[in-house]
Amino acid sequence: MVFYQRSYLVFNCFMKVSKWSPSGDIGDESPIVLIWISFPNLHPHFLSPHILHRLGLLFCNPVKVDNATVMGYRPSVARMLVEIDITKKFLDKIWLCHEKLGYF
Template identity: 35%
Template sequence: MAIPFKLTLVGKFSYNRPSVELICKFFNTLRLKGTFKVSLLDNRHVLIQLDVEENYSCLWVRQTWYINGSAMRIFKWTTDFRCSEESPIVLVWISFPYLPVHFMHCKEALFSIASTIARPSVARVLVEYDVTQPPLQRIRIGVGDSGFWQSVIFEKIPMYCASCKHLGHSIEMCYVANPGLRP
């Protein structure tokens, strides 16, 4: 049942959601390839269904779009998406310091290495990463005794609150988990 939603994103407006008509007009100005469909989920969220992976990547990589003066943050849609929670799946750059040169010049090899951590989207790679999981410090490359351990560096992993299920702060700074922190 989830297959038709493979290239689906969720747009979240914190304030002042424009009409679906205005959102569609905005997407038309982007000259996306293929087609798209925008539907309302609730007063803050829209579902953005795309049929071309390039459009999906383009919209998600930017993360925040401004439509008619209103900021719309982009999240990956998953089967367990809930409007009350933000997805912990984010785009994160990872790099592989001192990766042997012959691995860097082969896109397939680099994506294969990156796929052991997350799904790749150059030794610097953009991956979809679940921020609820601890980042790997290193990965094993090779077969048997002929392999080696490769360091992995994650750049700017956003904080994710396990209490309120939102990006941008830790549980220690959460107003839901710690009401006394609220100004």
């Protein structure tokens, strides 16, 4: 959760948190960020934690599913926090289910 906020004020000093890699330079901005992605109009059987985790893996590293999705308060859309590399291209639609019976 520290990585989620990205910047803090600690004892009147600004502190910025970013993803570290051994090959990276301290002055370089990390292209890896946390974003919320939405899956609108999923069929109810796709709202299981296992399936949502697999959908999150299509983008990169799933971090967590939002509380409204877990509790079933908002069945019209599932939301998930994922860690992605913003330099990569991602699909804006995903085909779910069988070839002929699925949906985007």
